[in-house]
Amino acid sequence: MAKYLISFPSAAMVVPDEEWEEVVRDSHAVIEEAKAAGVYIFGGGIDEGVPPMLVSATGAVALGGYPWATALNGGFTVLELPSRDEAIVWAARIAKACRCDQELRVFGYDPQS
Template sequence: MPHYLISFDDGTMIVSPEDLPAVSEASHAVVDEARDAGVWVYGGGLLSQRASIVATDGAVTDGPYPETKAVLGGFSVIDVPTREDALAWAARLAAACRCAQEVREIMHDPAG
């Protein structure tokens, strides 16, 4: 089955400190449902301020980066048969996280 990346950009999940526990509980509930359905591969939130760029020559540049550079705030990888299934899971995550989600199919690696 194809794998899909469901993600959101850093800064798009705007939640008050009071609402954060409810959002966390709702998003973990969707993840638990995905695990129970056998489609969950991996996912998590990202600490963008700790991102590093490694250039082709091995040089490392550490973040944070200017606001013009979009960075991921969090992601999920799921294993489902169709794009429509991936979109349905993304809709559930969007509702739980209270922010839009982006869906992309991960290219199949014939060697893996």
């Protein structure tokens, strides 16, 4: 089975204030369903209040990520599923709960992971 990343950038979540409680409830419900189905690996949101750090091979540390890269933010879920078609179904369920489109990517197979 492959592991799939289902994610969205922070700017994609445009939800009226009065709907946030419902979005939180619905998104947590989908995650609980993924856990019950045994496909949930990990999920969460990037804490945008904590800036990234760039750590070199020498151990040198610099505040901030790659200066040329787009900022990484938003939320993500990693699921282990038997097919891309099933990943699309789960991504659609998460999109509906979060009220925003989700990006779907597959992790490359690594027998050591």
